[in-house]
Amino acid sequence: MTPAARLQAVIELLTDIDDITRPADAVMSAYFRNRRYIGSKDRTNIAQTTYAILRRHARLGWWIERTGHRPTPRARTLAYALLEERRNAGVVLEMFSGGKFAPERLSEKELALVGALDTHTLDHPEMPEAVRVECPDWAEAPIRATLGDRFTVEMEKLLDAAPLDLRINPLKANQASAIKALAKAQIVAETTQWSPFGLRVKGRPPLGGVDAFKDGLVEIQDEGSQLVALAVAPKPGHQVVDFCAGAGGKTLAIAAMMKNKGRVVACDVLAGRLKRAAERFRRAGLHNIEAHPLTSERDPWVKRHKRKFDRVLVDAPCSGTGTWRRNPDSRWRPLGPGLAELVPLQANILDSAARLVKPGGRLIYATCSLLFDENEGQIAAFLETHPDFTVKPVAEVWAEEGFGAVPCEGPYLRLTPARHDTDGFFAAVLDRKAEEPVESAETDEAAVDEAVETSDAETV
Ligand SMILES: C[S@@+](CC[C@H](N)C(=O)[O-])C[C@H]1O[C@@H](n2cnc3c(N)ncnc32)[C@H](O)[C@@H]1O
Numbered sequence: 001m002t003p004a005a006r007l008q009a010v011i012e013l014l015t016d017i018d019d020i021t022r023p024a025d026a027v028m029s030a031y032f033r034n035r036r037y038i039g040s041k042d043r044t045n046i047a048q049t050t051y052a053i054l055r056r057h058a059r060l061g062w063w064i065e066r067t068g069h070r071p072t073p074r075a076r077t078l079a080y081a082l083l084e085e086r087r088n089a090g091v092v093l094e095m096f097s098g099g100k101f102a103p104e105r106l107s108e109k110e111l112a113l114v115g116a117l118d119t120h121t122l123d124h125p126e127m128p129e130a131v132r133v134e135c136p137d138w139a140e141a142p143i144r145a146t147l148g149d150r151f152t153v154e155m156e157k158l159l160d161a162a163p164l165d166l167r168i169n170p171l172k173a174n175q176a177s178a179i180k181a182l183a184k185a186q187i188v189a190e191t192t193q194w195s196p197f198g199l200r201v202k203g204r205p206p207l208g209g210v211d212a213f214k215d216g217l218v219e220i221q222d223e224g225s226q227l228v229a230l231a232v233a234p235k236p237g238h239q240v241v242d243f244c245a246g247a248g249g250k251t252l253a254i255a256a257m258m259k260n261k262g263r264v265v266a267c268d269v270l271a272g273r274l275k276r277a278a279e280r281f282r283r284a285g286l287h288n289i290e291a292h293p294l295t296s297e298r299d300p301w302v303k304r305h306k307r308k309f310d311r312v313l314v315d316a317p318c319s320g321t322g323t324w325r326r327n328p329d330s331r332w333r334p335l336g337p338g339l340a341e342l343v344p345l346q347a348n349i350l351d352s353a354a355r356l357v358k359p360g361g362r363l364i365y366a367t368c369s370l371l372f373d374e375n376e377g378q379i380a381a382f383l384e385t386h387p388d389f390t391v392k393p394v395a396e397v398w399a400e401e402g403f404g405a406v407p408c409e410g411p412y413l414r415l416t417p418a419r420h421d422t423d424g425f426f427a428a429v430l431d432r433k434a435e436e437p438v439e440s441a442e443t444d445e446a447a448v449d450e451a452v453e454t455s456d457a458e459t460v
Contacts, residue, residue, distance in 0.1 A: 322424020
């Protein structure tokens with residue numbers, strides 16, 4: 001492809017990403033799937049440029065609006081070429097030639113934009129800090145309130161691309177044997193800093209065709225997400241619920257730690273996600289996972305199985321602010337439910353899922369959010385209304401399990417990109433008291449529970 005044709009592909013992709021409410025990586029996969037004639041080098045170049053523009057969304061928009069224009073995909077591509085790639089105006093005009101496969105010629109307005117931006121660079125002393133670090137309006141106050149004077153350093157780190165982390169499958173490999181298996185495919189990996197199951201890969205090699213991946217020796221999982229799964233500390237033979245299992249990233253890690261013994265029930269309100277997760281479970285050689293789609297967090301299944309499980313993980317739907325470096329477009333897509341709806345939803349999910357925990361069992365609440373209200377605030381509110389639960393310091397879990405060092409903030413796991421080079425994650429471990437007064441109404445319900453078989457869970 002010519003450089004101009006690649007640029008046209010970038011403009012088309014940015015247009016699709018603006019129009020479609022799906023994540024950028026899904027839009028990109030569909031775009032390339034429908035254009036198999038685009039070779040791998042061109043694909044890499046197009047994807048990298050598109051991501052580079054997405055990572056500079058606010059800054060490019062600031063420049064474009066400052067000069068009186070609209071930040072269309074074409075305008076952002078022009079601004080990126082001039083301000084960041086530092087191409088001169090003549091070269092840019094040549095690329096927008098209107099020729100075969102090239103972008104259409106520039107309009108009068110676009111020519112004026114080129115004139116206004118030519119010779120400038122992306123940074124500008126008058127650019128507000130929130131724009132410079134690409135922080136959306138809705139998130140600035142809550143992130144500042146949570147991070148205080150670490151706001152800038154954390155937000156700057158969130159501008160980088162995320163590293164590629166793998167989790168070894170302890171049923172099939174250890175860190176050393178997985179490193180060797182990856183080396184056969186010229187993939188260089190080293191052990192991660194915190195996770196005893198983690199590997200960090202050099203660069204971003206495609207893994208789809210690599211034997212170690214196809215054979216289920218390794219799975220793609222950010223080190224922070226691995227630490228959340230470790231916080232569950234399941235034992236072989238345990239009964240575990242992953243209440244918001246989604247695509248099954250943490251379910252896989254939990255089930256593998258249990259060495260295929262016991263049972264993990266993967267729940268979610270999106271049945272489609274659970275179905276897709278089933279393929280990952282099979283590849284990993286895991287047979288101890290059942291999928292159970294929920295109609296809502298109050299699904300009758302929860303009541304029927306109350307006090308039955310040793311471990312319940314609530315990996316709650318959240319603002320995703322901790323994963324912005326991984327999905328640069330996500331900070332600009334509408335949140336779906338805003339924070340005002342998310343926080344009560346998380347509380348409801350936690351409250352309902354807590355019923356599943358047996359006395360002496362453990363509830364683990366996690367998010368990939370940086371925000372206090374979704375994390376420590378959520379736990380404080382839960383403890384006020386659930387006196388039968390107490391906080392188990394994460395450092396104690398690590399010491400008991402022999403997991404090594406763990407980054408904590410007080411009793412909680414609190415990971416941030418700048419301090420730990422992981423995605424932003426929060427996890428709290430809550431123990432349910434073993435001895436509890438049982439009210440008579442509950443005794444009746446418990447008797448009913450005993451009679452209910454678990455056969456309504458779908459085996460995957
Ligand atoms: C952070 S994601 C889970 C990611 C997953 N645990 C993993 O490691 O790949 C949150 C999940 O919560 C699910 N969810 C949303 N509302 C829910 C509800 N009311 N009850 C249960 N799950 C819900 C979403 O569908 C989403 O899959």
